[in-house]
Amino acid sequence: MNDFRIDRRVFLRGVGGVAAGVAATSLTGCGTGTSRSVGSGKSSKTVVVRNSGGTYGDANQQAIYDPFTKETGIQVKVVNIEYAQMLAQIKQGRPQFDVIDDSMADFVLFKQQGATEDLEYDRLKNFKKAGIAKNLVNSNAVGKNYWASVMAYRTDAFGGKKPSSWADFWNTKAFTGNRALQALDADLPELEFALLADGVPMDKLYPLDVDRAFKVLSEIKPHVRKFWDTGALPGVLLGRKEVVASSVWHGRLDALIKGGAPLAYQWNGARRQSNALGIPKGAADLDAAYQLIDFALRPEVQAHYAEIYPMAPSVPAAYKKLSTATAANLGSSPEHLASGFDLDVDWWIKNQDAVSKRWQEWTHA
Numbered sequence: 114m115n116d117f118r119i120d121r122r123v124f125l126r127g128v129g130g131v132a133a134g135v136a137a138t139s140l141t142g143c144g145t146g147t148s149r150s151v152g153s154g155k156s157s158k159t160v161v162v163r164n165s166g167g168t169y170g171d172a173n174q175q176a177i178y179d180p181f182t183k184e185t186g187i188q189v190k191v192v193n194i195e196y197a198q199m200l201a202q203i204k205q206g207r208p209q210f211d212v213i214d215d216s217m218a219d220f221v222l223f224k225q226q227g228a229t230e231d232l233e234y235d236r237l238k239n240f241k242k243a244g245i246a247k248n249l250v251n252s253n254a255v256g257k258n259y260w261a262s263v264m265a266y267r268t269d270a271f272g273g274k275k276p277s278s279w280a281d282f283w284n285t286k287a288f289t290g291n292r293a294l295q296a297l298d299a300d301l302p303e304l305e306f307a308l309l310a311d312g313v314p315m316d317k318l319y320p321l322d323v324d325r326a327f328k329v330l331s332e333i334k335p336h337v338r339k340f341w342d343t344g345a346l347p348g349v350l351l352g353r354k355e356v357v358a359s360s361v362w363h364g365r366l367d368a369l370i371k372g373g374a375p376l377a378y379q380w381n382g383a384r385r386q387s388n389a390l391g392i393p394k395g396a397a398d399l400d401a402a403y404q405l406i407d408f409a410l411r412p413e414v415q416a417h418y419a420e421i422y423p424m425a426p427s428v429p430a431a432y433k434k435l436s437t438a439t440a441a442n443l444g445s446s447p448e449h450l451a452s453g454f455d456l457d458v459d460w461w462i463k464n465q466d467a468v469s470k471r472w473q474e475w476t477h478a
Contacts, residue, residue, distance in 0.1 A: 290357030383453030
């Protein structure tokens with residue numbers, strides 16, 4: 114489940130620098146693309162998509178690309194490159210990809226750089242009836258699916274009690290034991306969880322009260338055994354009983370839970386983010402790019418993807434086509450949408466550098 118989050122590390126390490134034109138941190142990737150004609154806008158038999166690869170890329174291949182090729186005859190090639198490389202190719206006028214599958218945060222940066230096309234939504238027939246949330250529809254990107262950061266805990270740790278909120282996570286008297294929280298190297302600091310624990314309503318989180326958040330974080334800090342920096346680590350810490358509760362990228366514990374480990378997710382106060390689809394400036398095949406994006410927004414395609422990979426559909430109608438078990442474990446189910454919140458990308462882009470500096474000082478204090 115860490116594959117699509119590689120881009121988040123690029124975002125949070127490089128957002129300030131990239132926004133100013135500085136290259137972001139390097140990303141491991143495979144595939145370099147091929148020499149292609151640029152800007153013709155004519156349909157061809159191949160469309161090139163950029164995604165982050167790994168099991169995330171495998172799910173895209175199985176649920177989207179292969180069925181798209183079967184239906185249209187258009188072959189889909191994939192490149193796995195990072196934000197800085199994408200931006201450099203676009204600035205040179207020779208992007209080796211027609212469609213970008215990336216975090217919504219990166220699309221905000223692309224917009225600032227003038228690196229992506231404004232989408233012609235009239236060319237996306239499935240979008241018109243998709244019902245995608247307004248915050249997942251930008252001028253240059255349309256939301257494809259959600260992921261979430263949630264609480265996880267050991268079900269055998271609290272004498273039958275279940276933590277039901279971030280306030281319970283912070284309550285080490287009623288729910289005794291060590292905790293784990295996310296490190297800066299993994300993703301944006303979890304200031305929102307601290308504020309929720311301190312009683313801030315979800316709809317009043319932004320703009321974040323940074324001073325208040327760090328004050329609350331200081332209260333839990335003595336009980337934090339580890340600030341984890343990889344998606345696998347919360348499962349390891351919980352499995353070894355080194356901690357009894359941790360923040361975690363949803364999906365990372367699925368295999369452990371299915372294997373019988375006494376672990377569970379708590380969805381209350383989940384922090385959602387999203388991946389989106391867009392088109393780079395200078396794309397060689399606009400028609401095929403629009404066809405692929407439109408295909409990815411079909412409810413049945415979104416449902417197929419969610420059955421394969423635990424990222425949640427952006428199209429609500431997909432839930433009618435999902436199994437009950439799968440739907441209950443996704444961040445955009447009606448229940449989980451109501452109990453969680455969407456990260457404010459614009460706020461974080463404006464404040465990430467200052468928060469990161471303070472986080473570094475706080476963790477070393």
